[in-house]
Structures are given as C-alpha cells and as structure tokens.
Amino acid sequence: MDSPQSKLDILRHSTAHVLAAAVLEMFPEANFGIGPNIDNGFYYDFDLPRTLIPEDLPLLEEKMRAIIKSNHPFEQSAIDAKKAVQLFQKAKQNYKVELINDLVENEKSKEVTIYKSGPFVDLCRGPHLDSTGEINPDAFKLTSIAGAYWRGDAKNKMLQRIYGVAFTTKQELDNYLKMIEEAEKRDHRKLGKELDLFVFSEIVGKGLPLLTPKGTVIRKELEKFVLEEETKRGYQHVITPHLAKVELYKKSGHYPYYKETMYPIMKVDEEELILRPMTCPHHFELYNSKPRSYKELPVRLAEIASQFRYEKSGELSGLTRVRLFCLADAHIICAKEQADDEIKNVLDLIDYANKIFGLAKGKDYRYRLSLGDKDDNKKYYKDDAAWEMAEGILRNTLKKIDAPYFEAKGEAAFYGPKIDVQMKKVNGQEETAFTVQYDFVMPKRFEMKYIDRDGKEKEPIVIHRSSIGCFERTMAFLIEHYAGAFPVWLAPEQVWILPISEKHTGYANTVADKLRSANIRVIAKNESETIGKKIREGEIQKIPYLLVVGDKEIAASSIAVRQRGQGDLGAMKLEGFIEKITKEIKEKL
C-alpha cells in the first residue's frame, strides 16, 4: 500500500505480496489487510478462519518459495475505482473495499492501481519487482506472528500479522539473523533478570522498576560519574522538588504541550500540584532567585533529576520506557554570544562520556540537527529570525567540530532547534538517546535577565541538555552494549574470591577484607561447592575478576587471577592485583 522507494524496499514489499499469495493458498477464505515493507523486511495483516501457530511459518515459506519459482510477473493495471470496489466485493475482500472507498473519499481518486501476480490480485500503489522470480528464495524468512487491530484502532477487529525479513543475498539474511539472535541474548530485560539488576512488582505498578542492590551499584556509579565530570566542567548541581504548582508549567508552556503524558493534577487545600515532566522551570526559578551579572554567566545548573511522564501501558518496556525516570539534566543560561562555545563544550562532554562507554563517534552514534518549520506556527514559536540564528549556531558548531550529522526538518522542540544524539542499538536500530536544545523562548516567559558590562539589563538564552541521557535508558543501553559484562568500574561485583576448599576460607576472607579496604567490591564465595562450579558461576555472572586461593596461594601469599575475557593470568601478589584493578577502575577501562 505504501510507496516503496529503494530497490531493497521494492523487494521487501514484493515479498509481502508473495506471502499474501501463500496465505491465500493455505486459507482460500482469507481476508487481506495491508502489507507494507518495513525496516529489514515487511509484514502483512490477515483476517483468517483460525489462529496461526509458529509451525505455520515454515509451511508458508515453502509455499512462498514455490510461488517465487513459478516466476509470476507482477502485472500492474489502473482500473476504475467503482470497478475495483466490485472486483474486491466479489472476492469478499471487505478491508480492501474499505480502503478503496477511503481513497475515493479522501484523495478524490477515480482510478486505483491493482497488482496481479499469478492468481493473487492486490490493491496496491506499487512499485514491485518485475516478477516473483527476482526474489532470492534463500534470502527471506518469516520471523513472527502478532495481533494487530485493523487500521491500528482498538475499536476494530484484531487481525493476525505475519512479520518477515528479506534481503538480496543469503549472507545478508544470515548476518541479520545472527545480529537479532545476539540482540535477544543481550536484551536488557533478560539480562536484568539473570544478573539480578532490577525487578518489577505487580502491586507497585507497571513501568516502575525497582533497582536491586546490584542494579543500584551501576546506577550510583553512573550518577557519581556525571556529578564529578560535570562539576569538573563548571556545572553547578542543584536539587529541586519533584512536583510543583501546575501554574509553573502553564507559565513555561509545557502544560499544554505535554499534558497528555503528564500525571493528573493533585488538588489539596488551595493548591493544584502536579508531578514535573521536566526540570527547566525549576532551574529558571533558581536563576531568578537573585540578581545576576554578566560576570556569573554562563550559569550551568545541573540536576540528577526525577521526572514523571505517564506512558501508555502498551508502550512500556523494561528500563527503556518507564513512568518515572531520572535524567542527567542541565540548563545553561548564558549570553547569546556565549552559545557557540557552550554548545561546543556540551558536545565535547557527550563525546567524552560516550568514549568512556566505548562508543565510537560516527559508528555507534551520530548527531541529528532537528530544525523547526517556518510554516508551522502551531507547533513552533513564531520568530523566523531567531530560529534562523539558532539553527545557524547549531549547524556551525557541528561543522566546526567536524561531527557526523544529518539534518531533519520539523523535529525541533517548540521553543527552538536541537541537536539529537542518535544512538545505534545492538539490534541495529537507531534511536534518539537525548538532546541539546537551543531555547530563546523560555528566557522571555520567565523574564530572565542579567546586568551586562555596560550596566544594561539583557536577556540570556538557555541551552537544555543532557550528558548521558536518562539513567534508566542508559542503563538498559549499557546492559545490552556490554552484554552484561560491565567494565570493572561499573560492575556491581568486581571480584569474587574462590577458596578451593573449606580450609582456605580463612585466607579468602583475609584477601576479601584487604580488597574491601581498598574500596573494591568483593565477595568471598565460601559455599562448599567445587571450584569448577564456582568458576562457572562467576563466568555466568560475568564477574570481572575471579581470584582462586588454595594451599599454593596461601604458601606464597598470593592469589591466582582469572580475568573475564582473558582467562587465567596466573599467580599474582595481592598488592600487585590491587594496583592493577585500582588503575582500571580509576581510568574506567
């Protein structure tokens, strides 16, 4: 139904047609919804006499291969809309009839395009391949079955959706399937459970994760990193309340824009309070709490800030979509002429943090310059000159630091353009992790001022930014990125001491105590299990260092070191090991 663009898109959409034809063979009474191409493949929605089971998929694939082998041409023809309605009515394809009627009504179409390949006829704009034979029978796969409301509306009937992937070569398909398999293994929801990092509780509520002691270690290390690095770079951390009078968000303009995802107003006594969806206006109130001079600028107010947005339950997912999140937030309030430098500094901080996480610029992430739209006065604050200037500043900065970026119109915030940090996930998909926004609207709304060198009152601008994004999502991302094998500084348990037998537990405890005094997170595994089992358990739990201690080690006052990913490093003196691991922690290796 959609208009495919690239050659691969055309191939994928054509494969969807072949799937529909195969389904028709299996269920002659099948009713067809729509079947567009999507990233890496396609789907098609069907109304079928029975529920599909996973075992149906290989059978359908077989039928598809036969259709491909038959090499039916895709024959396009434009026919009169009324005739098309009759044609599909006759075939009892009521969803297609509905679509044609809509085309007639909304787009005033008099003609519609249909595609025929073999016995299968579909309403479709195309384009398609020339014939089914052009599809590589070894380079596609049906991957899953799901439910999907007709036209995405819960009031309509639930159809059955079959997802598939399709590529040009078998090699590409295999690579893709391998990546997906790896992504599933790394799924943070799966690893979160296996490594005991976070849990959910039915009675606490959906989208409200509880971080276990281990998950909390990671979170606190990330918070510490943000606090220390930002302080070093001239940010001042503040702590502001999680809720405020709804008036505050009406003044900022957030309430009308974010109302849908804000929690309901709480009325108590004379007050109307609401959980904050963001911290900006809180920081502006702090800025305004005393007169400001140009000498103080830039004022960089940062906060490790809880924020509340009510996501629909269908959209919740592990730590990536939650109903309460904590952002490494900041607002830089500066003179217009300082904006350039400040944005450069922000991008430098982001690059630095990403480097710490082992992410390569250009490969693992890139920037998107999200622009406003002069013609959309409803979505964007109207001030063409200000938009142009702000967009120019962001663009120039990206160019100056030679950042990998692309531009996207109509993706800006309502108060100004922004730079989005586009992160590549392990499943190959790109998503916006967080943003850097240029804002010339809020300073007006909050009447923010400073006294300039010349004694005159001037209006600053605001840069909204994060450094590592929201902690929940970042944690999810890092769990998947590291596949749970966290670098030592982030690992909840950095070292396990494994005594070979019970008589070595005393020495194990001594070693553990010494490491603990050196601020290393250590556990002495004194359970009466075989050393082999303990090592395996340590490997499953992805512990960075396993220190085996037995008679030999006691005699030599040493430890036998096994490093994750490196294997047996042999015997070491404890002091040497402490020096090694402390260096790794300090340098975040």
Add this chain to the structure above:
Amino acid sequence: MDSPQSKLDILRHSTAHVLAAAVLEMFPEANFGIGPNIDNGFYYDFDLPRTLIPEDLPLLEEKMRAIIKSNHPFEQSAIDAKKAVQLFQKAKQNYKVELINDLVENEKSKEVTIYKSGPFVDLCRGPHLDSTGEINPDAFKLTSIAGAYWRGDAKNKMLQRIYGVAFTTKQELDNYLKMIEEAEKRDHRKLGKELDLFVFSEIVGKGLPLLTPKGTVIRKELEKFVLEEETKRGYQHVITPHLAKVELYKKSGHYPYYKETMYPIMKVDEEELILRPMTCPHHFELYNSKPRSYKELPVRLAEIASQFRYEKSGELSGLTRVRLFCLADAHIICAKEQADDEIKNVLDLIDYANKIFGLAKGKDYRYRLSLGDKDDNKKYYKDDAAWEMAEGILRNTLKKIDAPYFEAKGEAAFYGPKIDVQMKKVNGQEETAFTVQYDFVMPKRFEMKYIDRDGKEKEPIVIHRSSIGCFERTMAFLIEHYAGAFPVWLAPEQVWILPISEKHTGYANTVADKLRSANIRVIAKNESETIGKKIREGEIQKIPYLLVVGDKEIAASSIAVRQRGQGDLGAMKLEGFIEKITKEIKEKL
C-alpha cells in the same frame, strides 16, 4: 486552667494570672480565655477592644511589677458551679461561663475552684503561689503577641495571645533570653538566605525548597557520607519508585493510617497511583522478588528515598517541615534472634554519625523508648506477647549499651515499639529527629519468608530505621548547630584565594587550580576590592580557609593562611596546606 506540677510551673502559671490582672487594668472590658503555663513560661488569651501592639508589652510588664509589689495573696475557694456561672456572667466573662458549663456537662462537676488575687478573680484549678509577691519582678518577661482561635478551633473567634517567660532568678531569665537570641541568629531560614543555601518560589509551591548549588554541596556530602558509611556496615542501597499503586499502601496498612497526610490518588487509565509516604512496602517487594535463605539474613536494604507527605500550610517551616522530603532510610529484614544485634548496630551507627556532627550522647541527644498500649486496640496491632517481646528487646539493647533513655507509653508505631532519637535544638527544645522501629506486623502482611537452616520456611522480623534522619531536617539542624560555620568536609566553599591586588590574580588562579585538582572546593576572589573587604566577606560567608596571596607569597611560593575561628596561621607551603586540609576533610574534623 491546667494543673501545674513543679514549683517553677506554679510560678509560671501564677505569673499568667498576674498578666491577666494587668490586662484587666489596661482594658476593663477585657474578656478572658485561658492562661496555662508552658515550657519556660506561660501565655494568656484575651478578647480585647483593640489589637495589641508590641509597645503594650513593657507597659503591661510595669503593671505586673506593681501587682507583684502589692503582694496580693492567691485566695482559693470552691464554689457552687451555678453560683460561679452567675458570678462570671455578671462580670461578662462569657468564655469562663462556657468553660464552667463544660465542666458541669463533661465532668459532672458540681463545684468549681476560683482564685482571687487582689481585684482579679479567675476560674482555675490551681495550684498557685501563696501570693503575687513570691514572683521575682526581675525574672519574667512578656515576649510576644500572637493570634489564637478560642479553643484552637478556626470556627471560633480569634483571640489575642500574650506569651511570656518566667524564672526564679534574673540570671536564669538572662541566660534564657541570650539562648533565644542566639537561636534566632542561627535560625536556618535566616542563615539559609544569608549563605544562599536554599530558596522558595511562590510559583513552585509552599513547602517545596529548591537547593541552590551551595546547599546542594552540603546535601550531596551528607548523601555520600550515608552511602559510604552504610555500605561499609553491610547495608545494600537500592532505588525504588517515588509512587506506586494505592493498593500497595492498603496492603501495608499505611493508607488508612497516613491517608490524611498522603497526596491525593492519581487516576490514570486503569491505574490508581499515589505518591509514597514511605518506602517500607517497596523494600518488602524487593525482598520478596526472590526466595531467601537464612544465609542471606540479615538483608539490610537502604535507600536515600524521596517521600511525600502533605503538611498543612500553617505547619510548614523552612527545611524542617516540608511537603517532600528525602530520608536516609533502611529496612533490616532478619531472623528474630538477630534483632538484638541488629538494633545494637543501628544505635552504634547513629552514635557514630552524631559524633561526626559533634553531638554528645546524653547532652545533645538521648533516646526515648516508645511503647504501645495493650488497652488501645484501635491504635495498635493486637498481639500482647509480640509487643512484650519486642519492647523487651529494645529495652535490653538500650540497657546493654548503657544509652541515656526514658520510656514513653502510647508513642509506638502501629506495628511495633520504637526507639526515638531525641535531639536537643539550639533553642533548648527537644524533638524527635528519627526512629528505630521493631516491626512484627509487616512480615505477616507481606508474607515475607526465609528458608531456615532446618529447611523450614520461617517469618523474619523487620527493623525500620534511619541513620541521620531526613536530609532536609538534618540540614536545617546542622545549619543551626554549626551556625553556618560548617566543618570543612561539609562547607560548600572550603577555600577562598584572596589576591592582594590585580597583579596577584595569576598566582591566585594557579593556587586555585592546584587545590581544585586535589578535589578541594575553591574560589579565587579576583574582584578588584581591598583585601580587607575580601577577608570580611569571607568571614561573613564563614569560609573555613582564606588564603591571602601577594608579592611576598609569590616570591616564597607560599600562601598566607587564615583559618576560620583560629585567625592568621602565617605563611605555609601549598603542599603542606593541601595535606592539612585533605586530612581534615577525610577525617571529617
């Protein structure tokens, strides 16, 4: 009206009578409310023909001294209630008439006691001094005027209340007034503003402080201290959501008990969510997220936890009474037989933290053992044996560690007895800072279990506790305790570098950079002001160290050190100073 007890109480209550007599002289049409003794003094409520002004107080004091000099005896007589009504009706004392009618109705009194001293007659149970002359005319003072509803009910008329203090000797009065003056100087609301530690914003809302960068440094240092010290002592920190389904608090039983101070329920989609008034049930859900063995106990789950209680606007005060607070919270889940040791460890942690803050056990704080009440089945969970055992454990622990404590019946939590940490404030008043609670009810409600050594499932008990209380209140307390002169480890700005003239700013910056790399919070005060003015400003801001640098210091590669409270320490090498201050920070001196 109340029954005074101690000799000082009797003196104070008698002085209230003298005040009433003085008011009657000034306003013959005065109507009298009640006039009890209170801590350090007394008050009396009046219905007067005009609003009192502060200038009235010395005039009234003069009249009181004359009455004292006249040495009227306090003559007690018991008279028939009906006759008393007539007497006070005749005197147009309608409040007294109301009180007598109540006594007749509620206490079935047939007689009431009246006291006469000179021309003034009052309805009063007594006892009093023998005569007004026993009051020391130099040892009392009228301190303030306030509004107070008759019988504390906002529906009644607002009366005028005069507060006073009274002692046996002038020396005692002077000491008290000096302490109050000092307390006012140290008032955290006043110092918070002067030192720029926190602010309030009308549009953010009442009771919702915003911590400035400086206030945030103190808060984060306190958080760090709690996190590190608790981790060292075997606590595991967790992070759980600020809100949950209301069901959770119904299950825990908090909802019925705390409903009045909880925020309203937020209904969204199918959910009923509410801001948490405490973290206990969240931690129980974490405990229950996996099977537990006796080997894991005690499980000590700690959290630096935001909690939400809606305090009435009249009760809000600076950082001490707020609408959103953050508690250094923890729940120890352990076997019954471990409770003893765990409570001892908790008290040890509390003593340790208090010692760090320079608080002496017995002098600055003591413990209160708050017991249940067997006869109050409404307020307390019914299980006499469990109460007795729990109370015994707490009492024994307090005895064993020889803690200064007293007992208070009917002050327990609904789920068990508790030990309250009673802190003495700078104004001499004692208040409960936080508590250690023994809980045998929640484990039942949440079906918490562990598998014991014998393979059988058993029920643990829970100890609810804090280590330093809620951060807002602790901060308020510490601001007043230190009068804003924070020890170096807590000081938002630890060092100021003061160049004598502009040509020394380069060296000032070099020194600042070196201190900064040693993780010291430092500011180079390079403004073009006189060195004298800079030193004074540093003293007002209570900066621990002021380092003066000029030609002499540059030539000698040294600094001239001024330590707060110690004055000029003379020249030091920078390395020596870094060593000195780093030691003080590390040891929290």
